[in-house]
Amino acid sequence: MKKIMLIGYGAMAREVVSRLPKGVQVAWVVVPPEFREKLAGELADTDIAVLDSVTQAYTAPDLVLECAGHAALAEHGETVLRKGWPLAVVSVGALSDALLYAKLRCAASKGHSSLKILSGAVAGMDGLAAAREAGLEEVLYVSRKSPQSWHGSPAETLVDLNTVDKATVFFEGSAGEAARLFPANANVAATIALNGVGMDATRVQLVVDPHTHRNTHRIHARGAFGEMSIELAGHPLPSNPKTSMLAALSAVRACRQLLEPVA
Numbered sequence: 363m364k365k366i367m368l369i370g371y372g373a374m375a376r377e378v379v380s381r382l383p384k385g386v387q388v389a390w391v392v393v394p395p396e397f398r399e400k401l402a403g404e405l406a407d408t409d410i411a412v413l414d415s416v417t418q419a420y421t422a423p424d425l426v427l428e429c430a431g432h433a434a435l436a437e438h439g440e441t442v443l444r445k446g447w448p449l450a451v452v453s454v455g456a457l458s459d460a461l462l463y464a465k466l467r468c469a470a471s472k473g474h475s476s477l478k479i480l481s482g483a484v485a486g487m488d489g490l491a492a493a494r495e496a497g498l499e500e501v502l503y504v505s506r507k508s509p510q511s512w513h514g515s516p517a518e519t520l521v522d523l524n525t526v527d528k529a530t531v532f533f534e535g536s537a538g539e540a541a542r543l544f545p546a547n548a549n550v551a552a553t554i555a556l557n558g559v560g561m562d563a564t565r566v567q568l569v570v571d572p573h574t575h576r577n578t579h580r581i582h583a584r585g586a587f588g589e590m591s592i593e594l595a596g597h598p599l600p601s602n603p604k605t606s607m608l609a610a611l612s613a614v615r616a617c618r619q620l621l622e623p624v625a
């Protein structure tokens with residue numbers, strides 16, 4: 363049996379748990395101290411230990427899965443990697459902080475562990491990263507979501523989410539800016555950047571569309587390899603419209619890979 367540690371137990375983590383393959387079990391969940399008692403009560407009938415620090419686990423997980431947000435990756439990532447535990451992350455936007463990126467890279471190297479950037483809500487990262495080998499001239503990413511998905515983000519100050527009546531671009535900038543300004547909505551921008559031309563050169567547009575219920579991710583890349591356009595229209599999770607179901611599925615896949623000898 364493979365044992366995983368979850369960092370975070372919100373919409374995405376719960377979706378992952380509901381789809382875990384046979385042969386993989388959650389042994390630890392790490393949440394902020396103020397949520398620990400309540401969650402421990404909720405999980406009292408399970409074998410899951412609810413912790414507020416990764417250091418409270420005394421055996422090594424086969425995988426640590428971060429599904430908790432930028433602050434959580436900054437808080438726990440380095441410790442996990444220094445312990446030699448493999449870490450898969452969805453809050454990729456946190457890596458737009460060059461210092462955090464360098465710290466995690468160094469911790470992974472010192473701990474002989476690995477930091478896996480999950481593809482999350484988007485697809486095509488393998489092709490983009492391969493295309494980069496011969497040089498990329500341009501990468502553009504457009505994210506389009508419903509007003510509901512942008513509530514609680516700085517989009518609220520850039521466009522009236524309650525009255526917008528047509529698809530409207532409310533942000534244009536670099537992947538790094540998008541990831542920092544929209545930590546719960548633009549992790550994909552950082553994922554594309556890390557697989558392509560980097561945080562500064564990746565161009566990003568964020569769009570609110572009152573006529574959609576999907577989270578749509580469009581990538582256009584051009585380079586020596588040729589040209590690629592991908593559009594992925596994902597269903598949001600009912601429990602968090604900011605987060606696409608596919609993001610959770612990319613984490614489920616990482617768990618399944620623990621069981622597979624062929625990658």
Ligand SMILES: NC(=O)C1=CN([C@@H]2O[C@H](COP(=O)(O)OP(=O)(O)OC[C@H]3O[C@@H](n4cnc5c(N)ncnc54)[C@H](O)[C@@H]3O)[C@@H](O)[C@H]2O)C=CC1
Nearest residue numbers: 370371372373374393429430431434453482483549605609
């Ligand atoms: N790469 C991708 O495609 C995507 C990445 N994400 C990332 O996944 C994160 C989680 O998404 P959801 O589950 O939908 O959000 P959510 O808000 O439903 O759940 C977040 C969970 O993390 C916990 N948490 C917060 N701070 C923590 C800390 N310091 N340590 C441990 N746990 C902590 C919260 O208590 C909560 O249980 C998002 O914040 C975002 O950064 C989200 C969607 C797509």
Ligand SMILES: O=C([O-])CC(=O)C(=O)O
Nearest residue numbers: 483547548549550605606
């Ligand atoms: O789940 C999505 O559609 C994308 C998302 O929130 C992110 O990139 O942070």
